[in-house]
Amino acid sequence: MRPPPQQEPQSANKQDIPADDKLSPYENALRAHFPSREEILQEAKTQCKRRRRIKSAIGTALSILLVSIWLIDPVLQSRQFTTTIGQQSAYTLLDGSVITLNTQTTVQAETRLRSQHLTLIQGEASFHVNHSWRPFMVYANHATIRDIGTIFNVRHTREGAMVTVIEGAVEVCTPTTKQILIQNQTTTARGHSIAPIQSIAATTAAAWLQGKLIFDGTPLQEAIAEIQRYRQAPLIIQDEKAARLRVSGEYDIQGIESLIDTLPISIAVRIRRTPDNTVIIESR
Secondary structure, three states, rough: OOOOOOOOOOOHHOOOOHHHHHHHHHHHHHHHHHHHHHHHHHHHHHHHHHHHHHHHHHHHHHHHHHHHHHHHHHEEEEEEEEEOOOOOEEEEEOOOEEEEEEEEEEEEEEOOOEEEEEEEEEEEEEEOOOOOOOEEEEOOEHHHEOOOOOOOEEEEOOOEEEEEEEEOEEEOOOOEOOOOOOEOOOEEEEEEEEEOOOOOHHHHHHHHHHEEEEEEEEEHHHHHHHHHHHHHHOEEEEEEHHHHHHEEEEEHHHHHHHHHHHHHHOEEEEEOOOOOOOEEEEEE
16 A cells, blocks of 8 residues: 655745734735824823813803802892881891881892892881891982991981981991991981981880880971871871971870870860871861
8 A cells, every 4th residue: 555645845935924924015004094103192192181171161161150140149039028007027037137127118138149138118127137248238219228237227218218327337328428327326318418417316216116106396297297107097287386386205106096196185286087087186
């Protein structure tokens, strides 16, 4: 038997070729499709710079937004308080300050981001301000009253805003002038001007808070105007002689009708009531 034929060894050109050598012909083509190491590093640096710019822009935008919000001083809470004729009510604000409304009074209260704004729309109110980092401002008939740590009274009148300090001090401002008031002082802001400061007893200024009306040689015409604030039906003075008479005394607000009935005892007048409860006052 003849032995199987032996295989001839493979020639050198058929031996295994290294992978790198196999890819060599395609190297340039592959390089065209994939970035180089330097290009990858450069792109990474560019991306980092871009992210830093984006973060910086976001930070700047947030800072501008926060500053804008602070300057705008947006309203966080808004409430309106109202009393009817003869009614008195007290309310506590978010910062602990207490406002007490006298008869027929309306106050708009706004707690803002960095301030407390109250507008006395009509009537009279007392403000017992709690110390806070928020400035406490009251607006009444074109006047601005800024608290400097105090208890003060503001009355909205036809002429302007009458401000009385019961304790501490306030700054009263109009568009063109301002004045500091301290305890037992009162003034009226009218338009762009502020009337000369006058002294007044705090007990008299705050008498209504104790449910009292105090008259001290007050002309009857003024006293009746004050009494009318607590009464629905009108009070009418018939003649000038009666209007010039003066009234003194301390009276209970809840006893307005008794006060009216006792006027003929203290001064020279007579009173007459009509079926609709109108009171007519005339001299005798």
